[in-house]
Amino acid sequence: MGILSCENCRAIVHDKVAICPSCGEKVFARSSPQLEGALGRQRHRSLRVDLIAQTLLWVAAVVAVLFASWWLFLTWAMSGPDPVEKRARKACESALRSGSLDGGRIAIPQPKIHIQDGRYRLEWLAGQGLTMPNGYGANLAAYATCFYDGFTGTITSLRVNGKSFP
Ligand SMILES: [Zn+2]
Helix, strand or coil: CCCCCCCCCCCEEECCEEEECCCECCCCCCCCHHHHHHHHHHHHHHHHHHHHHHHHHHHHHHHHHHHHHHHHHHHHHHHHHHHHHHHHHHHHHHHHHHHCHCCCCCCCCEEEEECCEEEEEECCCCCCEEEEECCCCCEEEEEEEEEEEEECCCEEEEEECCEECC
């Protein structure tokens, strides 16, 4: 199907159309090379726009993938053990060990750790595996709470079986 330009109003009409749908003038079956050229340029332009759009889409996809990996990495890194928390645990455990009657024989399981305003509260609840030597060769079940200041890096309070320790 060829394309014509209406001699009267310059509207683009198909060559099968006898009357211009735009102005109602009779359409002459004569193709316009200028018009074909203009349409060709228009097609070329839209092809270029397509290419730009495709490139932008690819760039957006790559950026999205990079951003997603970065986010996943951050989530993974943040889900790992907090270095201050590790220090808090080490400090509290060594205080428990050095304060007990026979430091080598103390059993220290994983504490429950609560963090509030840079203050770490490590809790070994009764019956959860913390045992302390009694000085007569036996270990007794114990419970303990250790407060650790994350800013100064010091233990502010350590209580074992409800009493200040050691
Ligand atoms: Zn017309």
